[in-house]
Amino acid sequence: MDSTSSSRNRTALEPKRDLGRRRVAALLRAAALVFQERGFEAATMVEIAARAEANIGSLYRFFPNKEALADALMQHYTEVLQQGFEAIAAQARTLSPxxxxxxxxxxxxxxxAQTRALSALLDSRAESTLTRLQIRAQxxxxxxxxxxxxxxxxxxxxxDAESIAAVVLNNMKTMVGMTLKDAPTSAGAPDELRFMNRLYLAQRLGVAR
Structure with a gap:
């Protein structure tokens, strides 16, 4: 295995103390901002360390390369999404459509705000195709x-359940684009999308309730 492959395969260091965990959290926040602003390929470890106001050696101590940083962020995003969906499912039993x-x-x-670099990482990393599919499936x-x-x-x-879920997920993604002005929109478009989604689920879920 060459040195480049070896470096890419190294994983992040798991901090054992509170100080280390706080430092890692700050480094991940900085990385998310830089990845979101500049994209994965353009971002540098030096820039990420500077954004975190950390020594470059401290960054490399916990994350040997950008891939390890991105993987740590993706893992965090997966957990955030999973917890959120589980909370909604728990409430859904008592909710109207x-x-x-x-x-x-x-x-x-x-x-x-908790997953701000998600799109940048999925769009920019050539090796993220499997990750993109996994997160979409999740x-x-x-x-x-x-x-x-x-x-x-x-x-x-x-x-039917999978088809309805796919429609709703696409509406959710469109809402993000409209809110962040990344998709064609107008001042009233998000409310229209919200109204459309309500009508759709009221009709599709209301049967046999």
Whole structure:
């Protein structure tokens, strides 16, 4: 194995003390900002260390390369999304389709600050194709679980539940783009999308409730 492959395969160091955990958290926040602003390829370890007001040696101590930094961020984002979807599924049993719709449509927007570099990493990293598919599958499963909790009859029609979840997930992603002005929008467009999603779920989940 050459030195480049060896470096890329090295993993992040797990801090054992509170001071180390706080330092790692600061480094990850800085990395997320730099990746979001400049993209994965353009970002440098020097720039990330400077943004964190940390010594470059401290950055390399915990993260041997940018890949290790990105992997740590992706793992964190996966956990944030999983916890959020589980919380919605737990509430969904007592919610109307319209109330569930509102929770779902704003889900990714509400968590943007916690997952700000997600799109940049997925879009920029050539090796992230599998990760992109895994996170999309995770999100689709999370939406589906919430829908079935709200409308148990969907559990007997897997294809319908998956199709509805896919539509809602795409609406959720569109809402992020509209909110961040990354997608064509106008002042009233997010409210229109929210209204459309309510009508859609009220019709699709309301059957047999």
């Amino acid at each position: 319209e109330a569930l719709s509102d929770l779902l449509i704003d889900f990714l927007v509400a968590r943007h 999100a689709l499963a999370g939406v589906k679980a919430a829908l079935v909790a709200c409308a148990p009859h969907l559990g007997s029609t897997e294809a």
